[in-house]
Amino acid sequence: GENVEQHPSTLSVQEGDSAVIKCTYSDSASNYFPWYKQELGKRPQLIIDIRSNVGEKKDQRIAVTLNKTAKHFSLHITETQPEDSAVYFCAAWGSNYKLTFGKGTLLTVNP
């Protein structure tokens, strides 16, 4: 089945800096890669997603890149703000109908 590895597990940045979270997946047939943000005690919420036929997608301060050949994708957050502090999960939708999540990255943005 699909295996999604996510790094780093924790990330601390200063306000205004950029943050990058990287994920790799194992199922070469995976075709859809969403990213979720989960604040403490809250539900995960979709922040951006990318399909396998697209290399990059951007939404304001958030961007995601996908390298199908290397089977990895990354989340980039620019000009970080304290409200960006949360746990971020990458996920990959494999050929077996399963949406598999990485173990998450705790992002802390220090004012």
Add this chain to the structure above:
Amino acid sequence: DSGVTQTPKHLITATGQRVTLRCSPRSGDLSVYWYQQSLDQGLQFLIQYYNGEERAKGNILERFSAQQFPDLHSELNLSSLELGDSALYFCASSVGARGWSGNTIYFGEGSWLTVV
């Protein structure tokens, strides 16, 4: 508010007991997913239903079972509970069954289960 409704929000029960978690998907969504989130774990996929039929199965224990009813709500049954089953159980829903940009998975607020 995602539109996915889960009950109960919190539940405390003893080891060996059985509980049922209930989920109502967003209006129009045919797929329901169940995920388990423990303190040191990510989101572990348990099971997915699409329009009443089981579509995918993850690491769901034999003590756990689920179903999706004709009105599309779903229930997750957890039996012979152990301390290690204490976790946050999320239900999620989406329109379709496969991964594509229009098939966003929306999560409910979760059901906190504590087994004592």
